[in-house]
Amino acid sequence: MALGWFRKKDRDGKSRPEEETADQPAEEATAPGNVSPDTAAEVEAPQADDVLTGKDDEKTQPEAVDPESENSVAERESEPAPDGEKSAGFFKRLKSGLSKTRKVLTTDIDELFTGKVKIDDEMLENLEELLITADIGVQTTLDIIEGIRKKAPRISGSAELKEILKSEIRALFDIETTAADSALVSKPHVTMVIGVNGVGKTTTIGKLAARANGAGEKVLIAAADTFRAAAIEQLTIWAERANADIVRHKENSDPAAVAYDSVEAAMARGVDRVIIDTAGRLHTRVNLMEELKKIKRSVSKKLPGAPQETLLVLDATTGQNALSQARLFNDAIDVTGLALTKLDGTAKGGIVVAICSAMNIPLKYIGVGEQIDDLQEFDPERFVEALF
Numbered sequence: 023m024a025l026g027w028f029r030k031k032d033r034d035g036k037s038r039p040e041e042e043t044a045d046q047p048a049e050e051a052t053a054p055g056n057v058s059p060d061t062a063a064e065v066e067a068p069q070a071d072d073v074l075t076g077k078d079d080e081k082t083q084p085e086a087v088d089p090e091s092e093n094s095v096a097e098r099e100s101e102p103a104p105d106g107e108k109s110a111g112f113f114k115r116l117k118s119g120l121s122k123t124r125k126v127l128t129t130d131i132d133e134l135f136t137g138k139v140k141i142d143d144e145m146l147e148n149l150e151e152l153l154i155t156a157d158i159g160v161q162t163t164l165d166i167i168e169g170i171r172k173k174a175p176r177i178s179g180s181a182e183l184k185e186i187l188k189s190e191i192r193a194l195f196d197i198e199t200t201a202a203d204s205a206l207v208s209k210p211h212v213t214m215v216i217g218v219n220g221v222g223k224t225t226t227i228g229k230l231a232a233r234a235n236g237a238g239e240k241v242l243i244a245a246a247d248t249f250r251a252a253a254i255e256q257l258t259i260w261a262e263r264a265n266a267d268i269v270r271h272k273e274n275s276d277p278a279a280v281a282y283d284s285v286e287a288a289m290a291r292g293v294d295r296v297i298i299d300t301a302g303r304l305h306t307r308v309n310l311m312e313e314l315k316k317i318k319r320s321v322s323k324k325l326p327g328a329p330q331e332t333l334l335v336l337d338a339t340t341g342q343n344a345l346s347q348a349r350l351f352n353d354a355i356d357v358t359g360l361a362l363t364k365l366d367g368t369a370k371g372g373i374v375v376a377i378c379s380a381m382n383i384p385l386k387y388i389g390v391g392e393q394i395d396d397l398q399e400f401d402p403e404r405f406v407e408a409l410f
């Protein structure tokens with residue numbers, strides 16, 4: 023049975039706080055951008071560069087996709103269309119992206135009911151393990167299980183259980199998660215994109231720029247990750263794809279100066295939206311958080327009130343570590359929104375639920391693939407539908 027491997031695991035950590043029980047499979051523990059919970063805990067004042075040092079240029083690669091967990095063509099084609107054709111396309115991509123997580127939550131829940139008609143303690147315990155496997159988080163899982171235990175006498179099959187689970191999860195999304203930043207209150211609207219290395223900042227910027235361009239906005243991208251020449255090149259390619267302007271300086275130049283110049287250029291050129299790429303890690307003795315604050319200050323010096331958005335990018339495949347990173351960055355810099363990438367590469371899609379219930383910062387975007395149109399505005403209702 024699919025749960026066999028998990029049952030063998032040590033479950034002592036269940037009563038500990040979520041971030042201390044991050045249960046990282048071996049291959050994920052070494053993923054770039056992972057902040058070990060221990061390391062994160064050691065960082066008193068946010069010294070995020072401490073947790074970033076020693077990481078090479080390698081990128082987090084999405085986990086290999088298990089062909090069995092991919093949606094069949096028939097499944098892709100028979101999905102409901104929430105509203106209109108474009109929306110149906112988005113929903114299909116979302117479902118397809120979440121296929122690994124859904125396999126845990128659906129196939130395995132069906133298996134729980136094999137040979138049973140009623141919910142019993144063993145089944146609840148197994149369900150608890152499933153939710154933790156999907157990285158919903160320990161405390162959140164316990165709350166969900168408690169809710170289900172109360173309703174157990176009314177549940178007589180896996181379909182009903184899934185419906186109850188959906189409503190329990192929906193209830194966790196009641197914070198303002200979809201506050202749109204699309205309205206350009208002051209011009210240019212400046213978004214500063216931050217996050218540890220390899221999480222998908224540059225890719226997300228390319229996708230965001232393409233979206234804005236598609237909506238008729240004039241976009242300018244700032245290459246304020248001057249840490250590596252390759253980073254500037256990568257961003258330049260994305261700017262071309264997204265049909266956006268780019269402001270770039272030489273490798274190792276001052277990131278704050280690049281940001282300042284980009285806002286100045288945007289104001290001169292009548293640009294609607296500026297998106298600033300930043301480094302996820304710097305030379306050993308440079309404090310990342312201080313550097314990010316400096317970028318922020320230089321932007322607001324040129325344009326008071328900017329950046330209007332500070333978007334923290336998190337990698338879903340790092341599971342509970344993404345939550346540690348969110349806390350670390352938010353303590354240092356006021357994060358106004360979150361983007362969670364690589365949901366397509368992981369069975370840990372439950373991290374969306376963990377982050378939304380633990381953080382008071384809206385999850386604005388989710389990345390469900392590497393292509394330019396694989397970024398979606400986070401919609402809790404649609405997400406829950408796609409999860410089961």
Ligand SMILES: Nc1nc2c(ncn2[C@@H]2O[C@H](COP(=O)(O)OP(=O)(O)OP(=O)(O)O)[C@@H](O)[C@H]2O)c(=O)[nH]1
Pocket residue numbers: 081082083084217218219220221222223224225226247253301302303363364365366367388389390391392396
């Ligand atoms: N499958 C998948 N891959 C993604 C997604 N977003 C980004 N990636 C991949 O993740 C890798 C790292 O992405 P980057 O955009 O370079 O990450 P970064 O945060 O800019 O990295 P640094 O510049 O080193 O800090 C690339 O191979 C991307 O294609 C996503 O939503 N899904």
Ligand SMILES: [Mg+2]
Pocket residue numbers: 223224225247253299
């Ligand atoms: Mg980058």
